[in-house]
Amino acid sequence: MSHDIRIVTEAELREVVALDVETVDVIEAAFAALAGGEVVMPPVMSMALHEANGEVDVKTAYIPGFDGFAVKVSPGFFDNPKLGLPSLNGLMILFSARTGLVQAVFLDNGYLTDIRTAAAGAVAARHLAPEDVTTAGVIGTGVQARLQMRAVHLVRPFERVLVWGRDAQRATECAADLKAALGVQAEVCTDAETLVRRSQLVVTTTPATDPVLKADWLHPELHVTAMGSDQEGKQELEAACLTRADLYVCDRVSQAEKMGELRAARAAGTAPEDPAELGQIVTGARPGRQAPGDITIADLTGTGAQDTAIASHVATRLGAAGTPIRAR
Amino acid sequence: MSHDIRIVTEAELREVVALDVETVDVIEAAFAALAGGEVVMPPVMSMALHEANGEVDVKTAYIPGFDGFAVKVSPGFFDNPKLGLPSLNGLMILFSARTGLVQAVFLDNGYLTDIRTAAAGAVAARHLAPEDVTTAGVIGTGVQARLQMRAVHLVRPFERVLVWGRDAQRATECAADLKAALGVQAEVCTDAETLVRRSQLVVTTTPATDPVLKADWLHPELHVTAMGSDQEGKQELEAACLTRADLYVCDRVSQAEKMGELRAARAAGTAPEDPAELGQIVTGARPGRQAPGDITIADLTGTGAQDTAIASHVATRLGAAGTPIRAR
Numbered sequence: 001m002s003h004d005i006r007i008v009t010e011a012e013l014r015e016v017v018a019l020d021v022e023t024v025d026v027i028e029a030a031f032a033a034l035a036g037g038e039v040v041m042p043p044v045m046s047m048a049l050h051e052a053n054g055e056v057d058v059k060t061a062y063i064p065g066f067d068g069f070a071v072k073v074s075p076g077f078f079d080n081p082k083l084g085l086p087s088l089n090g091l092m093i094l095f096s097a098r099t100g101l102v103q104a105v106f107l108d109n110g111y112l113t114d115i116r117t118a119a120a121g122a123v124a125a126r127h128l129a130p131e132d133v134t135t136a137g138v139i140g141t142g143v144q145a146r147l148q149m150r151a152v153h154l155v156r157p158f159e160r161v162l163v164w165g166r167d168a169q170r171a172t173e174c175a176a177d178l179k180a181a182l183g184v185q186a187e188v189c190t191d192a193e194t195l196v197r198r199s200q201l202v203v204t205t206t207p208a209t210d211p212v213l214k215a216d217w218l219h220p221e222l223h224v225t226a227m228g229s230d231q232e233g234k235q236e237l238e239a240a241c242l243t244r245a246d247l248y249v250c251d252r253v254s255q256a257e258k259m260g261e262l263r264a265a266r267a268a269g270t271a272p273e274d275p276a277e278l279g280q281i282v283t284g285a286r287p288g289r290q291a292p293g294d295i296t297i298a299d300l301t302g303t304g305a306q307d308t309a310i311a312s313h314v315a316t317r318l319g320a321a322g323t324p325i326r327a328r
Numbered sequence: 329m330s331h332d333i334r335i336v337t338e339a340e341l342r343e344v345v346a347l348d349v350e351t352v353d354v355i356e357a358a359f360a361a362l363a364g365g366e367v368v369m370p371p372v373m374s375m376a377l378h379e380a381n382g383e384v385d386v387k388t389a390y391i392p393g394f395d396g397f398a399v400k401v402s403p404g405f406f407d408n409p410k411l412g413l414p415s416l417n418g419l420m421i422l423f424s425a426r427t428g429l430v431q432a433v434f435l436d437n438g439y440l441t442d443i444r445t446a447a448a449g450a451v452a453a454r455h456l457a458p459e460d461v462t463t464a465g466v467i468g469t470g471v472q473a474r475l476q477m478r479a480v481h482l483v484r485p486f487e488r489v490l491v492w493g494r495d496a497q498r499a500t501e502c503a504a505d506l507k508a509a510l511g512v513q514a515e516v517c518t519d520a521e522t523l524v525r526r527s528q529l530v531v532t533t534t535p536a537t538d539p540v541l542k543a544d545w546l547h548p549e550l551h552v553t554a555m556g557s558d559q560e561g562k563q564e565l566e567a568a569c570l571t572r573a574d575l576y577v578c579d580r581v582s583q584a585e586k587m588g589e590l591r592a593a594r595a596a597g598t599a600p601e602d603p604a605e606l607g608q609i610v611t612g613a614r615p616g617r618q619a620p621g622d623i624t625i626a627d628l629t630g631t632g633a634q635d636t637a638i639a640s641h642v643a644t645r646l647g648a649a650g651t652p653i654r655a656r
Contacts, residue, residue, distance in 0.1 A: 005435055007335055009655055045373040049390050049397075052426050058386055058399060062377050069377070071386060071401050073421060075428025089428050091421065093401060098380050100403025100417050105433055107333055107655040325651060327337055327435040 006104040008314075008322035010111050016317050019115045019147060021154050023313065024126070027119035028282055030309035033063045034252065035279030041304050044255065046231070053079045055231070061304030068094045068103055070311035072304065074113060086110075094311045102327065104315060116310040117302055118147035120251065120278075121203055121225050124298035126155040127281045127288050128249060129201045129223035133158045137195040139212050139236075140205030140228065141165035141174040146181070148203040148227065153182050160185040162195045165206075193217050196224075204228055204236040215240035220293035227300040229260050237261045237297070239268035246294040248272045249281055251303050261299040334432040336642075336650035338439050344645050347443045347475060349482050351641065352454070355447035356610055358637035361391045362580065363607030369632050372583065374559070381407045383559070389632030396422045396431055398639035400632065402441060414438075422639045430655065432643060444638040445630055446475035448579065448606075449531055449553050452626035454483040455609045455616050456577060457529045457551035461486045465523040467540050467564075468533030468556065469493035469502040474509070476531040476555065481510050488513040490523045493534075521545050524552075532556055532564040543568035548621035555628040557588050565589045565625070567596035574622040576600045577609055579631050589627040 008016075017023060033039050041061035048055050054077035062069045074090040081087060090113065092106040106112060125133075133156040138145045141163065149161055161178050163186065165171040171188045179186035189195040196202055196217040206212055206228045213224065215238045224245075226236045242248045242265040250256035253275055257263055265271040278298060280286035289296055336344075345351060361367050373386035382405035390397045402418040409415060418441065420434040434440060453461075461484040466473045469491065477489055489506050491514065493499040499516045507514035517523040524530050524545040534540055534556045541552065543566045552573075554564045570576045570593040578584035581603055585591055593599040606626060608614035617624055 007433075007651075007653055009653060040375055040377065042373050042375050045370050045386060045388070047368055047370050047388055047390060047397075049368065049425060051392065052428075054425075054428050056388070056397075056399070056423070056428065058373060058388070060373070060375055060384065060386070062375060064379065069375075069384075071384070073399050073423075075423055077426070077428040080427055083427065085427055085429070089430065091430055091433075093419065093421075095384070095401075095403055097377060097382075098405070099408055099411065099413055100380075100382050100384065100405040101413070102417065102419055102435065105335075105419075107430065107653065109656060323335075323651070323653060325335055325337060325435065328437060 002326060003101060003328040004324040005102050005327045006318065006322040006324055007107065008104060009107050010109045012321045013106060013108050013111055013314065016321055017314050019118050019151055023115055024119045024122040024154060026309050026313045027116055027306055028123045030063065030305045031123055031279035032282045034303065034305045035277060035283045035285055038064045039305055052077055059304035059307050061308045062097060063305060063308050066308060066312050067097055068312050068315060069097050070094050070307040072113065072307040074110065092307060092311050094315055106311060106314060112310050114143060114147055116306040117144060117227065118151035120300050120306060121148045121227055122151035122155050124225045124278060124300065125152045125201060125223065128296040128298055129156050130221050130292055133200045135160045135162060135199045137162040137199035137202045138205060139164050139192055139195065139202065141167065141170040142205060144205040144227065145174050146177055148205055149178050150181060152201060156201060158184060162187050162189050162199060164189040164192045164195045206236055207234060208236050209233055211238040212236050213241065214238045215244045218244050218295050220295065223296045225298040225300060226261050230301050231259050232263065235261065235264045239265040239270045241297060242272055243270045245297045247289065247296045249276045249278050250299040251278050251301055253277060255301040256299050260301040330654060331429060331656040332652040333430050333655045334646065334650040334652055335435065336432060337435050338437045340649045341434060341436050341439055341642065344649055345642050347446055347479055351443055352447045352450040352482060354637050354641045355444055355634055356451045358391065358633045359451055359607035360610045362631065362633045363605060363611045363613055366392045367633055380405055387632035387635050389636045390425060391633060391636050394636060394640050395425055396640050396643060397425050398422050398635040400635040402438065420635060420639050422643055434639060434642060440638050442471060442475055444634040445472060445555065446479040448628050448634060449476045449555055450479035450483050452553045452606060452628065453480045453529060453551065456624040456626055457484050458549050458620055461528040463488045463490060463527045465490040465527035465530045466533060467492050467520055467523065467530065469495065469498040470533060472533040472555065473502050474505055476533055477506050478509060480529060484529060486512060490515050490517050490527060492517040492520045492523045534564055535562060536564050537561055539566040540564050541569065542566045543572045546572050546623050548623065551624045553626040553628060554589050558629050559587050560591065563589065563592040567593040567598045569625060570600055571598045573625045575617065575624045577604045577606050578627040579606050579629055581605060583629040584627050588629040
């Protein structure tokens with residue numbers, strides 16, 4: 001029986017899917033499925049290549065009812081910029097959930113990961129942030145800083161964005177890009193504390209190993225999404241934040257306790273007991289924000305369920321895009 | 329910076345690499361590297377899809393000195409034959425070990441896994457089997473039964489092959505295929521015991537969960553390679569075999585104790601202490617067969633190092649084969 005596999009490049013994928021409300025809805029549904037308890041999601045596979053200052057992560061998940069499942073390989077090689085190459089690359093493979101046959105290879109160079117990660121930030125904001133967000137702040141100045149603010153703006157159309165990063169030049173560029181993309185006011189802050197105190201919603205998007213956001217800065221009517229930590233050793237929030245907040249939510253407890261903010265908080269003895277997962281908030285199984293003045297935190301490490309969801313979404317919108325290869 | 333990725337189909341790969349002595353040497357070198365202790369090889373990632381009677385395994389390894397590393401995805405969907413499709417499929421992706429960029433996608437449908445698995449059997453036979461093997465036996469009648477015998481014949485050119493399987497018709501076909509491929513005598517045995525007692529080398533290639541080879545059948549001047557067990561719950565050798573043998577060797581202790589014959593032997597209290605790995609035999613770090621009359625056992629679960637080795641070997645021989653896709 002002959003079988004064609006579709007090979008789709010990043011440029012082709014960018015024509016097919018974007019960071020929009022539809023993508024946010026797709027990722028929200030993946031979190032809801034994850035809360036249902038029927039998703040099969042093995043632990044993240046991780047490999048370090050110390051000689052090249054590189055690491056590789058593999059994620060996957062099977063979501064019952066979905067026609068396919070994705071296997072996603074994300075290499076991060078942090079000396080690449082010296083060679084004129086981006087640090088993050090990789091691809092996703094979509095398999096049939098009925099036969100295991102390869103359906104498509106998405107040579108996305110990390111693009112699909114970028115938008116499914118940003119979309120998760122929007123899901124967290126939709127369910128946890130105060131209703132009225134006038135000012136949003138982002139700590140970090142990279143690709144995700146821009147995408148997270150664009151994603152949040154879909155669900156909380158703020159008027160002003162504040163940016164802080166260690167490199168003032170990069171912060172200025174990030175603020176200018178966000179101003180142009182969203183048509184909002186954009187300011188660079190001189191320190192992270194000012195940014196947090198002035199915002200109703202903050203996203204941290206750094207690879208920090210020392211916290212960039214202190215518990216003392218938390219204030220009523222604030223939501224914080226920490227999405228930078230995705231490996232043991234990374235930490236963006238001071239450990240005390242997690243119990244100082246009225247509600248702490250993570251994407252997956254089994255991942256957050258290994259590679260998210262929950263890890264350091266547990267080590268410091270300041271972790272909430274029985275933390276909720278974002279999918280439980282989405283389905284209503286656990287309560288979200290209770291009062292306008294609440295402080296909420298979302299801790300996102302990135303799940304294979306998001307990868308299966310975005311890859312499946314791409315498949316439904318692919319049309320004739322890509323190059324078919326006769327594989328059998 | 330533009331970057332092309334080579335997409336190579338199974339048919340193209342079959343033109344490029346075969347099960348030959350060169351492939352055996354490549355896999356032997358991977359085992360030697362594994363023994364050197366500098367290989368980075370994460371635990372196998374495994375996901376079950378019970379609704380479809382399917383499973384997916386992901387393997388990878390970084391071998392220092394190699395230009396690339398492979399990530400291999402192996403789906404096994406055991407109801408596929410009812411749909412006219414093979415159970416085993418999958419692909420390998422070759423990444424640069426310096427930048428993490430995807431170099432090539434090998435749409436091999438499991439072909440490269442098949443030959444690297446068979447080649448490992450040849451490595452085991454080369455280092456562990458008696459010098460003179462007149463009669464080789466295979467328990468199992470599938471693709472690996474044929475490939476394992478072809479691989480063994482490269483290093484121990486036996487005159488006669490014995491075949492046993494639960495399905496007599498399939499055993500007859502397997503024997504006929506081996507006779508034609510190798511130009512040897514081929515017989516179907518009516519029971520596994522007869523096969524083992526008459527052979528100097530036996531390979532078990534089944535998905536058995538109850539042992540197909542009993543300790544009482546072991547006799548002087550015998551080597552056994554058990555390559556079927558690759559998951560918790562599978563077991564081909566009666567647990568007592570492992571200590572009844574003069575030497576038990578596995579491909580990787582950390583895998584064999586989870587998914588190989590070592591698992592059941594440990595549970596039964598009949599596991600050898602401090603088992604050797606095949607790579608240690610290859611490098612001479614641990615002794616192999618000591619006397620012609622010894623009984624030896626090799627327990628092969630399949631390693632990511634083999635995948636990186638075969639994928640790298642393919643890359644060196646690729647020439648202009650495959651379809652280049654401009655990925656950036």
